[in-house]
Amino acid sequence: MKEQTVLTKELERLQKKRIAYTKRYATKKEVAPQLSAKIPETLCSTLNAAFTKAFELVYHSATPLIEKTYNKQNAQQQYQINQFTYQLRPNKKSLRTFSKQASSANAANLLFSAAEGVGLGLIGCGLPDIPLFTGVILRNLYEISANYGYDYTKPEEQFYQLLVIQGAMSYGTELDACLEQLDMYTKSVAIADKDDIKSQIKASAAALADEMLFLKFVQGIPLVGVVGGLSDTVFLRRIQHFAMLNYQYRFLHERLSALQSTRQQ
Numbered sequence: 001m002k003e004q005t006v007l008t009k010e011l012e013r014l015q016k017k018r019i020a021y022t023k024r025y026a027t028k029k030e031v032a033p034q035l036s037a038k039i040p041e042t043l044c045s046t047l048n049a050a051f052t053k054a055f056e057l058v059y060h061s062a063t064p065l066i067e068k069t070y071n072k073q074n075a076q077q078q079y080q081i082n083q084f085t086y087q088l089r090p091n092k093k094s095l096r097t098f099s100k101q102a103s104s105a106n107a108a109n110l111l112f113s114a115a116e117g118v119g120l121g122l123i124g125c126g127l128p129d130i131p132l133f134t135g136v137i138l139r140n141l142y143e144i145s146a147n148y149g150y151d152y153t154k155p156e157e158q159f160y161q162l163l164v165i166q167g168a169m170s171y172g173t174e175l176d177a178c179l180e181q182l183d184m185y186t187k188s189v190a191i192a193d194k195d196d197i198k199s200q201i202k203a204s205a206a207a208l209a210d211e212m213l214f215l216k217f218v219q220g221i222p223l224v225g226v227v228g229g230l231s232d233t234v235f236l237r238r239i240q241h242f243a244m245l246n247y248q249y250r251f252l253h254e255r256l257s258a259l260q261s262t263r264q265q
Helices: 002-024 043-067 072-088 097-122 129-147 155-168 172-187 194-219 225-264
Strands: none
Touching: 002 172, 002 225, 043 129, 043 194, 072 097, 072 129, 097 129, 097 225, 129 155, 129 225, 155 172, 155 194, 155 225, 172 225, 194 225
């Protein structure tokens, strides 16, 4: 009963945080009309296409390259260690070691994102930053999923991560819809095929392009672009936060469901 109580309380704590998140992003702050008027009409579609191509490139051939930039085996081994520790002592402290391990990876990715965003911003490069930024996003999500014991090479996990990205860049009813879909996925993992991945890539790319439009426009202006470059870190932090809330919720929910199912048998 103690383990069930620990899991239930942690789920309640996380749910409060997710509700707070939805309240924070209930509405989107609009860019001042005089500034938005200066953004080229074609930039949003160009950003959308760039993010779409970047996602397709990573999933088609770049995942092995991304895996060389961090210690995948270490992350998987650490998950096994944390899992063993939790089985020995199923308490709050051992349960939170999973999220602590994932958080340490988040910090390193933020530093890299800041460096590449500001560097390109100094010379006025906005669009060339997109493949790098997309790679950093997915590397971070790969590390988070590995630290929670999920296999990100599976199509269903890729679909989940893309949905996390869309949700992190959404507001109001669209954010609520993404959360509902993520929760449905947690309760019953659906099998995703190539068409599902392709469709979700488009939705996630569109959400990123819309949210980052103004700051990517600014990043294309030399020197001033440093401000736009810093936006990579801001948005990555937001994706990290949303991903952690949902991965941890999913992780806890699955364990509680498995525990309850075992006791009912």
